[in-house]
Amino acid sequence: MATRPQTTPEELRTALAEHPNLRPRDLAQKLGVSEADLVAAQVGHGATPIVAAPKRLIPAVEALGEVMALTRNDHVVHEKIGRYANFHDGDHAAMVLTEEIDLRIFPRHWVHAFAVERETQGAVRRSVQVFDAAGDAVHKVYLRDGSPLAAWTALRNTLMTGLVGEHLALDPRVPVEAAKGDRAKADTLRAEWDRMTDTHQFLRLTAKLKMNRLGAYRMVGEPHARALAPSSAVQLLSDVAVAGLPVMLFVGNRGCIQIHSGPIGGLTPMGPWQNVLDDGFNLHLRADRVAEVWAVRKPTKRGEAVSLEAFDGEGGLIFQLFGLRKEGVDHVPDFARLVDALPTAEMERAAS
Template identity: 60%
Template sequence: MTNNTPAALRAARLSSTLRDRDLAAELGVTEAALLAAQTGADVVRIDSGVDRLIPAVQELGEVMALTRNDSTVHERVGRYLDFRPGNHAAGVFGPEIDLRLFPAHWCHAFAVTRQTERGTTRSVQVFDAAGDAVHKVHLREGSDVGAFQRLIDTLRLDLQDDGFAADPRKPAEELRTNPEKLDELREAWRRMTDTHQFMRLTGRLGMNRLGAYRGVGAPFVRALDPRLSGDLLRRLAETGQEVILFVGNRGCIQIHWGPVERIVPSGPWINVLDPRFNLHLRADRVAEVWAVEKPTRRGPALSVEAFDKDGTLLYQIFGKRNETEDHTESWARLVAELPDAAEVPA
C-alpha cells in the first residue's frame, strides 16, 4: 500500500473484515500503526510503562492474556495477581496468568473499544518500538468495565496522535556458536544448578541458545523430527501429562501450567482449544526441535524446544514439576519416545 496515511488506514480498517494483524500485513504497515490511525473515542493512547499499566490491569478482574510471536499464540484466562516490578525484568505470578515482562520493549500502548456483531469488546494492547505486538489483555464477560474506564482515565497520554513513527524492526538474532569453547560449555553445563544459569553461560562463551544446542551434542541435547509438534500435543492430551509451556517474544513470555486437552488442527495451524487455555501454532514454520536436559539442584530439567528457520524460539515445553523435583518420569518417557531428526542441524 503506497498511501498509508492515517486517513487511508482508517478507511482500510472500515472496509475490511480481517483481524488487525492480518490487515496490517496486507497493507504493509505495522499493527501499531494501523491501531494508532484509529486514535479517538474508541482507541486511546495510554502509558505503556509496566509499573503503571499492570497494576491497572490487575483491577480488571478475570481477563484473557495473549502473548505471541510470528508463529505461536498463547492465550490464558485468569486474573493478573502478584505483580513484581523490575527495571530489567518484571513478572506476574498468578496461578493462571504467569508472565515475565521486559519493560524496555513496552513502548506503545492502547486501550481499545470496538463494536462488533457479538457486542462491545475491550482490550489493552502493547507494542514494541517497531510496532509489533508484545502483549494484549482482552476483557471478558465478567471483567470490570468500570476499572477499564478508570485505566483509560488514569493512563491516558496527553498527546493522542494518529500517526506512528516505527523504529526499524530488529532482525532475528544470527546463530552464534564458538567451536573453541564447546568443551568449556560441556563442563560448565554439567555444573549447572539452575536453568536460569544457561543464558548467562552461553553469553559468556560467545554463543546463543540455538548455537549452543547445535554444538554441544549428546548427552545434553537431541535433535528431534521438526514435524512432531502436532503428535507431541496429541500425546500430551492422550496421556494427561501436565506441562509448563512457554511462548514469548522480546517483551513478554507467557507460561501455561497444566494439561492440554482438546487438539484441533486447522490447515497449517495446530490448536489447543481448552476452556481457559488456547494455543495456536503454525506447525509448517517449525524448522528445528530439540530435546534439552539441564541439571538443577532438584534433578534434571528436560524440555522440548522449537525454532523457526530464522532461529527464533517458538515454544518451550517442560514436564510440570512438583515441589521437590524438576522432572517427572512420565515426561521423561514421553520425550524419550519422540522421533529423532533425519539430519542433525549443523
C-alpha cells in the same frame, strides 16, 4: 527512525472495517505497516494512547477482574483466562504470578500502549494492547463479559497520555539473531553445562561464551541436546494431551513470556494452524513454520530439567515445553519418556 508508511489513518480504518475477521498482525503485514500503526489509526475512533510502563499499567489491569491475556510471536498465539495479581516490578524483568496468569515481562520493550474499544458483531470489545519500539505486539489484555466497566474507564482516564498524531514514531524491527556458536569453545560449553544447578544459568552461560540458545544446542551434542524431527513438536503436544500429563508451555517475544501450567486438550487442526481449544487456555500454532526442534536436558539441583524447544527457519524460538514440576522437583520422568520416544531429525530425513 524507520520510514513511515504512506497509508493514511483513514485508509487503515477502512481496511480494518473491510477485513473484520483477519488477524490484526496478518492485516498489518498485508498492508505493509506495523500492528501498532493499525491501532494508532483508531485514536479518536475508539483507541486511546496510554502509559505502557508495566509498573503503572499492570496494577490498573488487576482491577479489571477476569480477562483474557494474550502473548504471541509470528508463529504461535498463547491465550489464558484469569485475573492479574501478585505483580513484582523490576527494571530489567517484572512478573505476574498467579495460577492462571503467569508472565515474565521485560519493561524496556513495553513502548507503546493503547486502551482500545472496537465494535465487532454488534458488541463492543475492549482491550489493552502493548507494542514494542518497532510496533510489534508484545502483550494484550481482553476484557470479558464480567469485567467492571468502571475499572476500565479508570484505567483509560488515569493512564491516558494525551498524545495524538497521524503516525507513531517507530524504530526499525530488530532481525532475529541467527544461531551463534563457536566450535573452539564446545568442550568448555559441555563442561560448564554439566556444572549448572539451575536452568536460569543457561542464558548467562551462553552469553559468557558469546553463543545463543540455538547455537549452543547445535554445538553441545548429545546427551545435552538432541535434534528432533520438526513434526515432533506437534506429536509431543498430542502425546501429553492423550496422557493427561500436565506441562509448562512457554510462548514469548522480546517483551513478554506467557506460561500455561497444567494439562492440555487434544489438537484441532484448522488450515495451517494446530489449535488447543480448552476452557481457560487456547493455543494456536503454525506447525508448518517449525523448522528445528530440540530435546534439551539441563542439570539442576532439583533434578534434570527436560524440555522440547521449537525454532523457526530464521532461528527464532517459537515455544518451549516442559513437564510440570511437582514440589520443587525439576525432573518429570513421564514427560522425559515421551520426549525420548520422539523421532530424531535424522530418522525423519531417512524416511523421506
